[in-house]
Amino acid sequence: MQQPMQRHLIWDVPTRLFHWTLALSFAGAWLTSEEDQWLSVHVFLGYLMLGLLVFRVIWGLVGSHYARFSSFGFGPQAALTYVRQLIAHRAARHIGHNPAGSWAIYLLLVLAGVVGLTGIFTLGGDEQQGLVAGWISFAQAQTVKQIHELAAIAMLGVVAGHIAGVIVESLIHRENLAKSMLTGTKLAEANTPITRARGGVAAVMGVLMLGFAGWWFFYALHAPLEKQLGLMEGTFKTSNVPFVGRTLADNAQWREECSSCHMAFHPSLLPSRSWVRMMAEQQDHFGSDLYLDEATIAALLTFMRANAADQHATEAAYKIEQSIPPGVTPLRMTETPYWVKKHQDITPAEWLSPAIKSRTNCAACHQDADAGTFEDGAMRLPVTSWLHAPAKR
Numbered sequence: 390m391q392q393p394m395q396r397h398l399i400w401d402v403p404t405r406l407f408h409w410t411l412a413l414s415f416a417g418a419w420l421t422s423e424e425d426q427w428l429s430v431h432v433f434l435g436y437l438m439l440g441l442l443v444f445r446v447i448w449g450l451v452g453s454h455y456a457r458f459s460s461f462g463f464g465p466q467a468a469l470t471y472v473r474q475l476i477a478h479r480a481a482r483h484i485g486h487n488p489a490g491s492w493a494i495y496l497l498l499v500l501a502g503v504v505g506l507t508g509i510f511t512l513g514g515d516e517q518q519g520l521v522a523g524w525i526s527f528a529q530a531q532t533v534k535q536i537h538e539l540a541a542i543a544m545l546g547v548v549a550g551h552i553a554g555v556i557v558e559s560l561i562h563r564e565n566l567a568k569s570m571l572t573g574t575k576l577a578e579a580n581t582p583i584t585r586a587r588g589g590v591a592a593v594m595g596v597l598m599l600g601f602a603g604w605w606f607f608y609a610l611h612a613p614l615e616k617q618l619g620l621m622e623g624t625f626k627t628s629n630v631p632f633v634g635r636t637l638a639d640n641a642q643w644r645e646e647c648s649s650c651h652m653a654f655h656p657s658l659l660p661s662r663s664w665v666r667m668m669a670e671q672q673d674h675f676g677s678d679l680y681l682d683e684a685t686i687a688a689l690l691t692f693m694r695a696n697a698a699d700q701h702a703t704e705a706a707y708k709i710e711q712s713i714p715p716g717v718t719p720l721r722m723t724e725t726p727y728w729v730k731k732h733q734d735i736t737p738a739e740w741l742s743p744a745i746k747s748r749t750n751c752a753a754c755h756q757d758a759d760a761g762t763f764e765d766g767a768m769r770l771p772v773t774s775w776l777h778a779p780a781k782r
C-alpha cells in the first residue's frame with residue numbers, strides 16, 4: 390500500500406545556499422564581463438564560484454543523503470532515457486536529482502571549473518594581475534580568454550537547459566521544484582526525509598563568503614565601496630580595477646634626457662625598431678635637436694630596447710605592438726592603430742580643451758602615465774560626456 394504523502398526535508402541548507410549563490414554569481418559574472426570598470430566585481434564572483442565549487446565537491450561526499458553524488462550517480466544512458474521518457478510524459482518522479490538533472494549538475498560543475506581556472510589565467514595574462522600574474526604572455530592569454538568565453542557560453546546553455554528541465558518537470562509532476570530548492574522540502578512518502586538541515590555548515594559558508602567579500606573589497610583592493618561598485622564620483626569615471634599589475638623598469642638617464650619637453654614616454658609604448666629610428670634621427674626630433682652624444686644614445690637605447698613594446702610587459706605594450714603592421718616603424722605612439730582606435734571617441738575640440746591641451750599629455754587622463762602601465766583602473770577622464778564612452782576592447 391502506498392504511504393501517505395507528507396512535506397519532508399530533502400535539500401539541506403548548505404546545498405540550497407550553494408545553489409542560489411552559484412546562480413547569482415554566474416549571472417553577476419556574466420553581467421560584469423564586458424566592461425573593464427566592473428572587472429574587480431567580475432573577478433570576485435569568479436573566485437566565489439571556484440570556492441563554491443570546491444565546497445560542492447566536498448559536500449557531494451560528506452553532505453546529507455540527496456546532496457551526495459552517490460545518490461545521483463546516473464550514467465549518460467540513464468539521462469538520455471529520462472529525457473526521452475520526459476518527452477513521452479512517462480518520466481518517473483525522483484525525490485532527489487533525476488538522471489537528466491544530475492547531468493546538468495555534473496556539466497555545470499565541470500564548466501564552472503573551466504570558466505574559473507581560465508578566468509584566473511586570462512587575468513594573469515591579459516591584465517598581468519591576480520594569482521598567476523605574468524605566468525602567461527598576452528598572446529597566450531588571448532587563446533585562454535577565448536576558452537574562458539566559450540566555456541561561459543556553454544555554461545549558459547546548460548543553465549538554460551536546466552531551467553527548461555525544471556519547468557517541464559514542475560508541470561508534469563505538478564510540483565514547484567524551484568520553490569523546493571528555496572524551502573528545501575518536498576511532498577514525499579514517510580520514509581524519504583533527510584534528518585538534519587545542517588544550518589551550522591551553511592552559517593560557516595555564509596561567514597566565509599562574507600569574510601571573503603569584505604577582504605576583497607575593503608582590504609585587498611584598498612578602495613572605498615562606491616569605487617568598487619563602479620559608481621561615478623563627481624565628473625570623474627572611477628574605475629573598478631584598483632589592483633595594479635607589475636611595476637615597469639625605470640631609468641634615471643632616460644628621465645633626464647626625455648622629460649624636459651614632454652613627459653617621459655615609457656619605452657613599452659613603442660617597439661624596439663621605433664626607438665632605434667628615433668635615436669638615429671635625434672638631430673631632428675619633431676623639429677628639435679636633442680643634442681645627444683654617442684655614449685648617451687647607446688645607454689638610452691639599451692634601456693629602451695630592453696623595455697620596448699615587443700617585450701609585452703603590459704596590456705598596452707602588447708596591443709600597441711600587435712596593432713602596428715610589419716615593416717612600419719612609427720615614431721609616434723599616437724599614430725599606432727591601437728592608440729587611434731582607443732581614443733577615437735575623443736573629439737578634436739576635446740583634445741584642445743584646457744584640461745588636456747594635447748594628445749601627448751597622457752597624464753591628463755591616465756594617472757599612471759608616468760609609470761607607463763596604462764592600467765584601465767588608473768583612467769581619470771576629465772570630461773563628463775566620456776563617462777559612457779564604450780569601454781569594450
Ligand code: HEC
Nearest residue numbers: 646647649650654674675677679720721722723724747749
Ligand atoms: C627638446 C624637446 C624634446 C626633448 C628633449 C625630447 N622630445 Fe620627444 N618630442 C618633442 C616634441 C616637440 C614632440 C612632438 C609633440 C607633439 O606633437 O605633441 C615630441 C614627441 C615625441 C614622441 C611622439 C609622441 C606621440 O605623438 O606619440 C615620442 C615617442 C618622443 N617624443 C620621445 C622622446 C624621447 C624618447 C626623448 C628622449 C630621448 C625625447 N622625446 C626628448 C620634443 C622633445
Ligand code: HEC
Nearest residue numbers: 704705722731745748749750751753754763765779780781
Ligand atoms: C583626453 C584624455 C586622454 C589622453 C590625453 C590620453 N588618453 Fe589614453 N585613453 C583615454 C580614453 C578615453 C581611453 C579609452 C578607454 C576605454 O576604451 O575604456 C584610453 C585608452 C588608452 C589605452 C588603452 C587602455 C586599455 O587597456 O583599455 C592606452 C594604452 C592609452 N589610452 C594610452 C595613452 C597614451 C600613451 C597617451 C599619451 C600619448 C594617452 N593614452 C592619452 C583617454 C586619454
